[in-house]
Amino acid sequence: MRGVPILMYHQVSSHPLPGFEKYTVAPRAFAAQMRWLARAGYVSVSIDALLAARAGGPALPHRAVVITFDDGFAEAVEHAAPVLQALGMTAVFFLVAGLMGGTSAWLRAERGIELPLIDWGTARELCATGFICGAHSVSHPRLAELPSAARRDELRRSRAMLEGGLGRRVDHLAYPYGSYDAEVRVAAADAGFRSACSVRIGLSGPDDDALALHRVPVTGGDGLADFICRVRTGRAAGELLQRKALGAWRALRSLIAADAG
Numbered sequence: 001m002r003g004v005p006i007l008m009y010h011q012v013s014s015h016p017l018p019g020f021e022k023y024t025v026a027p028r029a030f031a032a033q034m035r036w037l038a039r040a041g042y043v044s045v046s047i048d049a050l051l052a053a054r055a056g057g058p059a060l061p062h063r064a065v066v067i068t069f070d071d072g073f074a075e076a077v078e079h080a081a082p083v084l085q086a087l088g089m090t091a092v093f094f095l096v097a098g099l100m101g102g103t104s105a106w107l108r109a110e111r112g113i114e115l116p117l118i119d120w121g122t123a124r125e126l127c128a129t130g131f132i133c134g135a136h137s138v139s140h141p142r143l144a145e146l147p148s149a150a151r152r153d154e155l156r157r158s159r160a161m162l163e164g165g166l167g168r169r170v171d172h173l174a175y176p177y178g179s180y181d182a183e184v185r186v187a188a189a190d191a192g193f194r195s196a197c198s199v200r201i202g203l204s205g206p207d208d209d210a211l212a213l214h215r216v217p218v219t220g221g222d223g224l225a226d227f228i229c230r231v232r233t234g235r236a237a238g239e240l241l242q243r244k245a246l247g248a249w250r251a252l253r254s255l256i257a258a259d260a261g
């Protein structure tokens with residue numbers, strides 16, 4: 001099975017807040033990206049379908065893509081959901097269970113910005129229209145930096161709150177800030193999560209760790225060519241070139257070192 005891009009979005013808005021540009025994709029750019037996926041034959045699948053295929057269940061479409069949104073920003077849902085629905089695509093929204101209907105308090109503390117988050121009614125509507133809601137903790141902490149009892153509580157309680165509020169199973173998690181370690185991973189499994197998305201960059205290959213899935217970030221400055229490169233390779237063109245150039249330079253340097261020696 002080929003590597004599957006698990007796309008990671010945060011905000012979709014035409015008014016990126018200062019300091020949050022990287023995490024904000026313009027609505028027009030988002031729509032163009034989704035139209036390109038559809039034209040290129042990509043089929044959006046759920047994380048459940050991905051896990052099932054990897055466990056020997058039904059194979060994924062030839063070109064599968066998983067679309068994820070972290071944080072549950074109201075404007076991201078407002079812009080993205082209609083585009084996805086019109087194209088028959090699905091997505092996972094990872095929600096901060098303790099801040100439903102509120103604002104992104106963690107961003108206020110870290111960046112001095114505050115964005116509205118969707119409420120329970122909107123989350124239930126998303127589920128009713130075929131989208132999937134996953135957990136993104138209770139309060140958006142760096143889980144790997146919390147004491148053991150607190151991280152377990154964040155994980156267990158976020159799942160319970162979301163299952164209660166949505167009236168359906170919540171099996172998937174995204175670690176806030178991608179912060180996890182071996183213990184957090186075990187705590188996620190103990191809390192009953194079947195998968196957890198990390199922010200390790202790359203396509204999700206057949207042996208990817210279900211509790212630390214690789215993702216492909218889509219960032220605010222990306223043109224369509226960057227987006228296509230990310231979907232195909234996991235990285236933007238500039239990053240790929242940098243890595244190639246660095247590799248070539250290292251090879252050259254060791255040749256020179258050998259000559260000099």
Ligand SMILES: [Zn+2]
Nearest residue numbers: 070071176177
């Ligand atoms: Zn987050």
